[in-house]
Amino acid sequence: MLRMTKQRAIILEELRKARTHPTADEIYSRVRLRLPRISLGTVYRNLDTLSKAGLIARLQCGGVAKRYDGCIESHCHVRCEVCGRVEDMDIAPSADLERNLSDKTSYRITGHRIEFTGVCPECDNAVASPNYGKGG
Amino acid sequence: MLRMTKQRAIILEELRKARTHPTADEIYSRVRLRLPRISLGTVYRNLDTLSKAGLIARLQCGGVAKRYDGCIESHCHVRCEVCGRVEDMDIAPSADLERNLSDKTSYRITGHRIEFTGVCPECDNAVASPNYGKGG
């Protein structure tokens, strides 16, 4: 069962009232104004718990480590949700997407990136295979 | 001037022949097969140099730290290239984008994410301001 502790409630509250999309450390600073003895670890644990519970969302892209690409032409990527590998997709990001955005944002838009998520053939086969889940 | 050392050339070569989008550590392993005494630091420095020189590309999304969102409805984000802040954009990712992709990839597509990049009003003003660049 998910308990609603003071810490958790305040983290959620601060996150909801933030217009920006704060990092764990930024949330920590804000929450600490109200709960000076809270620890960073608690903030991380709660962000994890809350996002697993579907109450908040993480904006992170894929894994932790940065990835590099020998090809510098712009193209899209697919990332496998299971094994984390990233592959190219043969579609160029459309310039259309960046037009007529002035009513949606006050930013001066300079570009965009699309990343698809999915399951790669290998991982898909592994899941579909009759032996999946049987191993000890 | 950008010198072409053995290390740099081999990193570039390995990266270009990789079909995946390797992490620094993966590149390190591959390069080490040919240059056993190379250090991880050199790999990082060269990946940085090469991407600044425009010879390779980084796939990373924005900064290092993960960001969190109190709003769980799906929507797009704009990230300011200058200060790194992230804000919501009032457009939902279109399901259309995920249709008819079977000829483009062998992955089973489950979703996608669009992130716009741009410059936020504050940073834009700072650059446009008559005092910009005069300090120091």
Place this chain on the structure above:
DNA sequence: CTTTGTGCAAACCGTTTGCATAGTT
């Protein structure tokens, strides 16, 4: 011969985790 790059190791930063204690249900 000057300048840039290298290997090594320590530092760094964001994040995770083990532990004893405190709080929630």
Place this chain on the structure above:
DNA sequence: AACTATGCAAACGGTTTGCACAAAG
């Protein structure tokens, strides 16, 4: 009372950096 969450601090993984030495131009 049973179980989950907390604070603290140490560990962790990926990345950066200071230094003396080596190599490229």
